[in-house]
Amino acid sequence: MQDQNSVLEVEGLGVRFRTEEGDVPAVQGASFSVQRGEVLCIVGESGCGKSITSLSVMGLLPDSAKAEGSIRFDGNDLLAMSQEEIRQIRGNEVSMIFQEPMTSLNPVFTVGFQVMEPLVIHRKLSKREAYEEAVRLLEQVGIPDPRKRMEQYPHELSGGMRQRVMIAIALSCQPKLLIADEPTTALDVTIQAQILDLILKLKEETGMGVVLITHDMGVVAETADRVVVMYAGKVVEEADAETLFQDPKHPYTKGLLRSMPSVDDETYALEPIPGKLPKPGEMPQGCPFHPRCDDAMDRCRVESPRVFTVGPGHTSRCWLGEEEKQNHAGKSVG
Amino acid sequence: MPEKVLAKLENVKKYYPVRRGLLNRVAGQVKAVDGVSLVLHNRETLGVVGESGCGKSTLGRTLLRLEKPTEGRLYFNGTDISSLSARALQPFRNKMQMIFQDPFASLNPRQRIGDALEEPLVIHTQLNREERRERVMGLLEEVGLRRDHYDRLPHEFSGGQRQRIGIARALALNPSLIVCDEPVSALDVSVQAQVLKLLQSLQEKHGLTYFFISHDLGVVRHLCDRVLIMYLGQTMELAPVKELYKNPVHPYTEALLSAIPRPVPGRKRERIILSGDLPSPAKPPKGCPFHTRCPEAMTVCKEIRPEWKEVAPGHQVACHVR
Amino acid sequence: MANLIVRRLLQLIPLLLGISFIVFISLHLAPGDPASMIGGPTATKEDLASIREDLGLNDSLFTQYLRYIGGVLQGDLGYSYQTQQSVTEAIMIRFPNTFNLSVASIIVATVIGVGAGIISAIKQNTSLDVLSTVGALAGISIPNFWLGSMLILLFAVYWQWFPVAGITSPPWTMQGIKELALPAITLGTGSAALIARMTRSAVLEVIRQDYIRTARAKGVREKNVILLHCMRNAMIPVITVIGLNFGFLLGGTIITEQVFAINGVGRLLIQAIAARDYTMVQGAVLLIATLFVLVNLLVDILYALVDPRIRYE
Amino acid sequence: MAMDTAVSTGGVPVEAPSPEQPKRLASTWKRVIKNRLALVGLIIIGMQVIMAVFAPLITTYDPAVLDLSVKELPPGSKGHWLGTDEYGRDMWSRIVYGARISLVMGISSVALGLIGGVALGLLAGYYRWLDGLLMRVVDLMFAFPGILLAMLIIAMLGTSLVNVVIAISIWSIPSCARIVRGSVLSLKNREFVMALRSIGASDIRIMLKHILPNCTAPIIVFGTMRMATAILSTSALSFLGLGAQPPTPEWGAMIAAGRDFMWTSPHMTVIPGIAIMLVVFAFNVLGDGLRDALDPNMETR
Amino acid sequence: GCTPPPPNAGSAGNQTFVYASTADVVGLSPIKTNDSASARAIDQIYETLFVRDPETMDIKPKLARSYENPDPNTWVIHLRKGIQFHDGIPFNAEAVKYTFDKFRDPKTAAPRASLLKPIDKVEVKDPYTVVIRTKKPYGPMLAALAHSNASIVSPIADKKGDLMKKPVGTGPFKFKKWVQGDKLTLEVNENYWDGKPQLKEVEFRVVPEVSTAISLLETGEVHLIDTLRPENLDRLKNSNKVNVKTKEGTPVTYLGFNMKKGPGKDSDFRRAVAHAINQEELVDALKGVAHPSKGIIGPKVFGYNPEIEKAGYDYDVKKAKDLFNKAGMDGKSVTIMTANTKNYPKLAELVQGQLAKAGLKADIQTLEFGAYLDRNRKGDFEMVIGGWTNSTADGSELLYPQLHSDNIGATNGTQTSIPEADKRINQSRTTTDKEKRLKVLHEANKLLVKEAPWVPLCHDFIVTATTKNVQGLEVDATGQWTLKNVSLK
Numbered sequence A: 001m002q003d004q005n006s007v008l009e010v011e012g013l014g015v016r017f018r019t020e021e022g023d024v025p026a027v028q029g030a031s032f033s034v035q036r037g038e039v040l041c042i043v044g045e046s047g048c049g050k051s052i053t054s055l056s057v058m059g060l061l062p063d064s065a066k067a068e069g070s071i072r073f074d075g076n077d078l079l080a081m082s083q084e085e086i087r088q089i090r091g092n093e094v095s096m097i098f099q100e101p102m103t104s105l106n107p108v109f110t111v112g113f114q115v116m117e118p119l120v121i122h123r124k125l126s127k128r129e130a131y132e133e134a135v136r137l138l139e140q141v142g143i144p145d146p147r148k149r150m151e152q153y154p155h156e157l158s159g160g161m162r163q164r165v166m167i168a169i170a171l172s173c174q175p176k177l178l179i180a181d182e183p184t185t186a187l188d189v190t191i192q193a194q195i196l197d198l199i200l201k202l203k204e205e206t207g208m209g210v211v212l213i214t215h216d217m218g219v220v221a222e223t224a225d226r227v228v229v230m231y232a233g234k235v236v237e238e239a240d241a242e243t244l245f246q247d248p249k250h251p252y253t254k255g256l257l258r259s260m261p262s263v264d265d266e267t268y269a270l271e272p273i274p275g276k277l278p279k280p281g282e283m284p285q286g287c288p289f290h291p292r293c294d295d296a297m298d299r300c301r302v303e304s305p306r307v308f309t310v311g312p313g314h315t316s317r318c319w320l321g322e323e324e325k326q327n328h329a330g331k332s333v334g
Numbered sequence B: 001m002p003e004k005v006l007a008k009l010e011n012v013k014k015y016y017p018v019r020r021g022l023l024n025r026v027a028g029q030v031k032a033v034d035g036v037s038l039v040l041h042n043r044e045t046l047g048v049v050g051e052s053g054c055g056k057s058t059l060g061r062t063l064l065r066l067e068k069p070t071e072g073r074l075y076f077n078g079t080d081i082s083s084l085s086a087r088a089l090q091p092f093r094n095k096m097q098m099i100f101q102d103p104f105a106s107l108n109p110r111q112r113i114g115d116a117l118e119e120p121l122v123i124h125t126q127l128n129r130e131e132r133r134e135r136v137m138g139l140l141e142e143v144g145l146r147r148d149h150y151d152r153l154p155h156e157f158s159g160g161q162r163q164r165i166g167i168a169r170a171l172a173l174n175p176s177l178i179v180c181d182e183p184v185s186a187l188d189v190s191v192q193a194q195v196l197k198l199l200q201s202l203q204e205k206h207g208l209t210y211f212f213i214s215h216d217l218g219v220v221r222h223l224c225d226r227v228l229i230m231y232l233g234q235t236m237e238l239a240p241v242k243e244l245y246k247n248p249v250h251p252y253t254e255a256l257l258s259a260i261p262r263p264v265p266g267r268k269r270e271r272i273i274l275s276g277d278l279p280s281p282a283k284p285p286k287g288c289p290f291h292t293r294c295p296e297a298m299t300v301c302k303e304i305r306p307e308w309k310e311v312a313p314g315h316q317v318a319c320h321v322r
Numbered sequence C: 001m002a003n004l005i006v007r008r009l010l011q012l013i014p015l016l017l018g019i020s021f022i023v024f025i026s027l028h029l030a031p032g033d034p035a036s037m038i039g040g041p042t043a044t045k046e047d048l049a050s051i052r053e054d055l056g057l058n059d060s061l062f063t064q065y066l067r068y069i070g071g072v073l074q075g076d077l078g079y080s081y082q083t084q085q086s087v088t089e090a091i092m093i094r095f096p097n098t099f100n101l102s103v104a105s106i107i108v109a110t111v112i113g114v115g116a117g118i119i120s121a122i123k124q125n126t127s128l129d130v131l132s133t134v135g136a137l138a139g140i141s142i143p144n145f146w147l148g149s150m151l152i153l154l155f156a157v158y159w160q161w162f163p164v165a166g167i168t169s170p171p172w173t174m175q176g177i178k179e180l181a182l183p184a185i186t187l188g189t190g191s192a193a194l195i196a197r198m199t200r201s202a203v204l205e206v207i208r209q210d211y212i213r214t215a216r217a218k219g220v221r222e223k224n225v226i227l228l229h230c231m232r233n234a235m236i237p238v239i240t241v242i243g244l245n246f247g248f249l250l251g252g253t254i255i256t257e258q259v260f261a262i263n264g265v266g267r268l269l270i271q272a273i274a275a276r277d278y279t280m281v282q283g284a285v286l287l288i289a290t291l292f293v294l295v296n297l298l299v300d301i302l303y304a305l306v307d308p309r310i311r312y313e
Numbered sequence D: 001m002a003m004d005t006a007v008s009t010g011g012v013p014v015e016a017p018s019p020e021q022p023k024r025l026a027s028t029w030k031r032v033i034k035n036r037l038a039l040v041g042l043i044i045i046g047m048q049v050i051m052a053v054f055a056p057l058i059t060t061y062d063p064a065v066l067d068l069s070v071k072e073l074p075p076g077s078k079g080h081w082l083g084t085d086e087y088g089r090d091m092w093s094r095i096v097y098g099a100r101i102s103l104v105m106g107i108s109s110v111a112l113g114l115i116g117g118v119a120l121g122l123l124a125g126y127y128r129w130l131d132g133l134l135m136r137v138v139d140l141m142f143a144f145p146g147i148l149l150a151m152l153i154i155a156m157l158g159t160s161l162v163n164v165v166i167a168i169s170i171w172s173i174p175s176c177a178r179i180v181r182g183s184v185l186s187l188k189n190r191e192f193v194m195a196l197r198s199i200g201a202s203d204i205r206i207m208l209k210h211i212l213p214n215c216t217a218p219i220i221v222f223g224t225m226r227m228a229t230a231i232l233s234t235s236a237l238s239f240l241g242l243g244a245q246p247p248t249p250e251w252g253a254m255i256a257a258g259r260d261f262m263w264t265s266p267h268m269t270v271i272p273g274i275a276i277m278l279v280v281f282a283f284n285v286l287g288d289g290l291r292d293a294l295d296p297n298m299e300t301r
Numbered sequence E: 001g002c003t004p005p006p007p008n009a010g011s012a013g014n015q016t017f018v019y020a021s022t023a024d025v026v027g028l029s030p031i032k033t034n035d036s037a038s039a040r041a042i043d044q045i046y047e048t049l050f051v052r053d054p055e056t057m058d059i060k061p062k063l064a065r066s067y068e069n070p071d072p073n074t075w076v077i078h079l080r081k082g083i084q085f086h087d088g089i090p091f092n093a094e095a096v097k098y099t100f101d102k103f104r105d106p107k108t109a110a111p112r113a114s115l116l117k118p119i120d121k122v123e124v125k126d127p128y129t130v131v132i133r134t135k136k137p138y139g140p141m142l143a144a145l146a147h148s149n150a151s152i153v154s155p156i157a158d159k160k161g162d163l164m165k166k167p168v169g170t171g172p173f174k175f176k177k178w179v180q181g182d183k184l185t186l187e188v189n190e191n192y193w194d195g196k197p198q199l200k201e202v203e204f205r206v207v208p209e210v211s212t213a214i215s216l217l218e219t220g221e222v223h224l225i226d227t228l229r230p231e232n233l234d235r236l237k238n239s240n241k242v243n244v245k246t247k248e249g250t251p252v253t254y255l256g257f258n259m260k261k262g263p264g265k266d267s268d269f270r271r272a273v274a275h276a277i278n279q280e281e282l283v284d285a286l287k288g289v290a291h292p293s294k295g296i297i298g299p300k301v302f303g304y305n306p307e308i309e310k311a312g313y314d315y316d317v318k319k320a321k322d323l324f325n326k327a328g329m330d331g332k333s334v335t336i337m338t339a340n341t342k343n344y345p346k347l348a349e350l351v352q353g354q355l356a357k358a359g360l361k362a363d364i365q366t367l368e369f370g371a372y373l374d375r376n377r378k379g380d381f382e383m384v385i386g387g388w389t390n391s392t393a394d395g396s397e398l399l400y401p402q403l404h405s406d407n408i409g410a411t412n413g414t415q416t417s418i419p420e421a422d423k424r425i426n427q428s429r430t431t432t433d434k435e436k437r438l439k440v441l442h443e444a445n446k447l448l449v450k451e452a453p454w455v456p457l458c459h460d461f462i463v464t465a466t467t468k469n470v471q472g473l474e475v476d477a478t479g480q481w482t483l484k485n486v487s488l489k
């Protein structure tokens, strides 16, 4: 199964939190992979496990979390590595941009210090070299007057600037994989467009794989090569972007697309998905989506659906998929 | 569109002082709202769009007289309320209400929902305990919550439910005007649609007027009758919703519309990517505030603030270029 | 920054006036007067009368206050009613001792407090955490005179590692350090407890912040994550506690000064109160209040150094 | 209309709203005792309270009656399991009766201080125009040496427990005021305050009904920490001869009185010292537990 | 090393002696001070015309050579020759006149001016003879002249400088350095007229906390402490490095009544209290460092006669109860005021216990000393526990200030006004005849013990603790000592 071209292969990833109420699953049996030069989008509502999935890849899960399954980066299983080995990779071969540009930079250090830090740690540059390199990186991400910015503190920059600094930090060691966790949610559309363009441009230049986490289907459509849809800790559908928007198979994906107001079509009727995402500790029996699903069958209430391949490179975790004639024997994990 | 004027703003300004230095002297001003004139009709929904920090919320709060305008006149139902005292405003309070952006932050985390909803009734009506309780139960059902939610605390609700509570509180006093300050931006995609539908149905039922603040042009298109585009405390463009989306006049409006990611893959449209960041509202540029980022800026834009002029019936814009 | 300093110093003037007025009034309201204390139990009516006359206590309160304040405004804190010595001089003899002791105790408190706080925060909810909480609370609940006497008994009388009491040498000499050690530990444990609790909660607060995750995501070593990225931010509230404590210590610590026979401001103050030595009390209180304000100012300046978001213009 | 079919706890809708107040208390209570340390604190305080209330039942000696024939007995002596003091008074009886005084003094002085501090802090935090003035007053109180204050109060009003309580409570006002002001400043800018203004709520209503309850966490932490200081302050005052009047079995006074016997009869200081430590410990861990339990967001975390 | 060199390191003449006092020296002028810490230092620096023999309590000449009374109002005092003040100027009659005139001048505002108040005039007869004249004969004259406050100062030094800071006397030690609140250093007066002392230096260290002072004594950093409380003795007894000396002293501690108002007006009540007080038990509780005596004038004070012990009220709880009933005290309670210094709070607690046994409930009110003094002067109390140190060791100097009606509103806090007693006290003051004085003082003592404005609780011991190597220290019954003959072995 080892794909020469893939940077990241996640298989059967499960993350559980130890809480006072007992073990709570946050991610269950998630599998996906990212190729070089590819943008994989993970979509889903807040709390469905997107961030936890990406943090597992970074080895940054909180102490109360336990991960199982396998995360292979460049062929090596990250979950089997020691903390020190993972640290060597973090910020070096895999790096991450976080959701909140306002709070992701340390307020008491200069921008320069923070950009130079990974260069010194991983690329073992001298202070001077690191400085020059950092200036180059800031320039690369489109920050005007980088030498002046180096001396400034995060609070002196606007949100868009800060997010660009974060990107500069993430790219400083030319990672093979960039994980961007909702990098533009806190920004305005005009700035969001700038940032997304930048990420795509850099991807083209360096050929890194990108995991982009978002819940905005518009962002997905404009950036993704392939899409993973998550619901309540599980991957419910995976497809290439085109297919997913044209021919969504999972009722949740369909609902998601219908509940987005359209900018271009004023006659478009909003069709919200009723109900709300279940809490991790209170998963309904059977398919987690069945209480909100219009097509729910009796079977859905008792039996958790398997993953069905419903088209080339297109899988769906829904019993409806069984009826699709392309009965590639899907593997069941949940 | 119903023609009756509900509220009117004439050159409304709201400046916040920036204090610094010895003895805390006022050293400058944030011009959060800088000369806005507009009319709000009965039963319409006016969408207000703009980047973060451009003064949308301030304008909304000033409209409700939660802030006293620094300058300008503010009429509600024909009465000038721009400088009334807190006491004199009391009779107007139940006619104008607000729904807040962050439903959680807008609820006292230690107050039970029932009490929070009863509070406006305690302040404004003579109803007794039982009557208030009945009214609150009715409100809960009206916004799609259950009667047994009465005793819960805010944190026991989901985001969508909390926003319903915010809506119920705004409805408690039968207002005619509701300022909705980004009521859905904190909600999940699937829940956002639920709340928008609720707002629509309530408007029909109660004949409400909405002042709908948002930065999501999709939502605005869906819900609003007219749209106001703001930038750095100033109005850039105002037009009926269809007109605005079809014929944007202001370069800023154009850029905004083009930057919205469309959920249609493959169709990578030509986006107008603006360069640079939003200037600080404490030091807004001279002339047209947008000229620093405007791809079509001319010399005159740097010097003279453009007039607020009508380019088509009901379509106003402030731009030298067009 | 200069602005801040000027402003604070200007604010000091009404503060000191207010304090001196309150002290003046309350001292005069308290039973007894300097004459009665100078005369002592043996003084006859004539004795008291001549002392009162001599000290000018027969003038109206208003006149007395004006006379005092007039002197203060010219930089003259006056003379002690009791010992007839210059108040300024009396204070300057004691202040260095109190200052050295305060610095030493705050160092002890900071080292112990911040250390214990960090450990209990990063080992949150383990037995180490509980242990440090219990230790901290024990530190607050042991009375200073008890701890001080015990330390003397063990380390000075029994083992003779440290001198029993008194300060004779400057604090930078070995002997000076030894002399300060026991009193500094006595005073430091109490403050250390507070600092530890504060550090713990500050670290817990900061460690949850996004930028700590960012630092880890960059591959920063855990040690540096805590000591560099986390502590620099967590220090901000901790500095307040340390500063406040330091301010209080500078005001003199009567019990510790008494137990360790340290000639400090606290003892001066309490003796002066006991002797109803109005001018001396006034002088000492004005000094303490000034120091308190200065320490607060120092804390604010430190804030700006630690946290670039704070700028005083 | 879209219905939010909440899949909440079990999903069984409870129709008739139950009497809510006891339920809330009970759930807070449950959360407190779930925290093991807080439970320990609660038990210790409970025991102290029982000791205080049933003092005459659980002691055999009058704590104030001298019996010089049995003075300075060490713990474990016959009839006096905790020993006796310099006047032959039973240590156990004195500790038990002392619980009454020390608890009442600690709690009342902290409570008084909190009332003053909260009032100042609320006003200063809420009204910008008052802030400058009130904070200067607080500065003044801060800079005024505490011991001088205590001595002045006692010199003026006489040595009595009530005056000691007054002195100590005045002493805690400034720190409390600062803490409360800090919370008020941040709460004041929260959206829910704006929401309250939008429905026309008065300032008093907002301050007392909405802002104050949200300051409870720092107030509780401060109050329980302050208990320690308060009880210990009485011992410091006794050390300077200003505390409780003999033969009152107040713990701080007992420690101070025992200091001359530290070498010959250390139990005279150690036993009340341990009593104080236990109370301080108990109040602090209980305070922590209470803060967590009262935090409405704890559950969602 | 953190301990100073062993105290017995140096040979004689090369030794530093350290005394720890709990209170700081207020000042070093005998004229302007009136506190015991200052007096201890003044006693080493200055000298008086007369001194009391520590053993016999007799008064003998010091700076004076001899004296005579040509008439009861005239004291002709012949001075020693060849004595110099530390500043080199000679000691003579001028110096004595200067000192006493300055002391008595109301402008000086000397706190103890009353000591020499009976003096009318001081005359210089010749360079070494002074004549002191009084208006009325003054009995306790010699005792007054032996008091530390009557020390002779150098006129030159007093005129030009500040004796409070830089003392100049004729004593065995002269001033070297003083760090206020910390340490006073004296050095030996090489030219001392009565033989050079063996110590080279003397340090007065302020150690406010007695237990710390004891620790210092145990480590040898301090050689003498004299402010011990009974509770400290057990600790010291176990120490093999320390000598504790106890000696009967002059200070008296009493339970006083307000004679003008409250229950104390009733003599039955006062007698009841007197019967309820068990002196033996008090002394026992004070670890035996006090002596019981029924007399107001105690055994070590001039005017004492052992007869007095029979005159006092014996310990009798039953009588006390009856008398309390008679005085109508059932169910009532009294308040005992006392200061928070010395043994007073402890005695108050013990007295409270004893009164309780006799059925009287007493509340204690301990006051800060200044407040105590204030209320005592105003007579604002019901009962009071207080003391008098008797630093002149003369009965007149006890009874006149404390129990004579002249001093109501000042030193006579109990506001005692018993004409019979007043008369005897006056007589004791206005005669210079020693025998006559003894007689009238005893009568006054008896009268007062019977009337009981005071119930004496105990008469204190003077307790000193020294390191074992201290030799030659003689302590007077008033607590006074000089280091002139002291050496460290």
Ligand SMILES: Nc1ncnc2c1ncn2[C@@H]1O[C@H](COP(=O)(O)OP(=O)(O)OP(=O)(O)O)[C@@H](O)[C@H]1O
Pocket: A017, A019, A024, A026, A044, A045, A046, A047, A048, A049, A050, A051, A052, A053, A062, A064, A215, A279, A280, D301
């Ligand atoms: N430390 C934790 N302890 C317990 N549960 C946790 C913890 N962190 C996250 N979870 C749970 O794990 C689930 C997945 O969280 P995650 O942060 O991955 O969601 P997300 O999809 O990234 O949401 P968002 O869009 O809001 O960022 C959530 O339900 C959350 O409650």
Ligand SMILES: Nc1ncnc2c1ncn2[C@@H]1O[C@H](COP(=O)(O)OP(=O)(O)OP(=O)(O)O)[C@@H](O)[C@H]1O
Pocket: B016, B017, B030, B031, B032, B050, B051, B052, B053, B054, B055, B056, B057, B058, B059, B281
């Ligand atoms: N109370 C205040 N004091 C001082 N400045 C304020 C205050 N409220 C708002 N401002 C400033 O006024 C400007 C406009 O703020 P406002 O909250 O109205 O923006 P907004 O358009 O609602 O932004 P967002 O989309 O982020 O909510 C901002 O620069 C803000 O910093």
Ligand SMILES: [Mg+2]
Pocket: A050, A051, A052, A181
């Ligand atoms: Mg997330």
Ligand SMILES: [Mg+2]
Pocket: B056, B057, B058, B101, B181
């Ligand atoms: Mg806003």
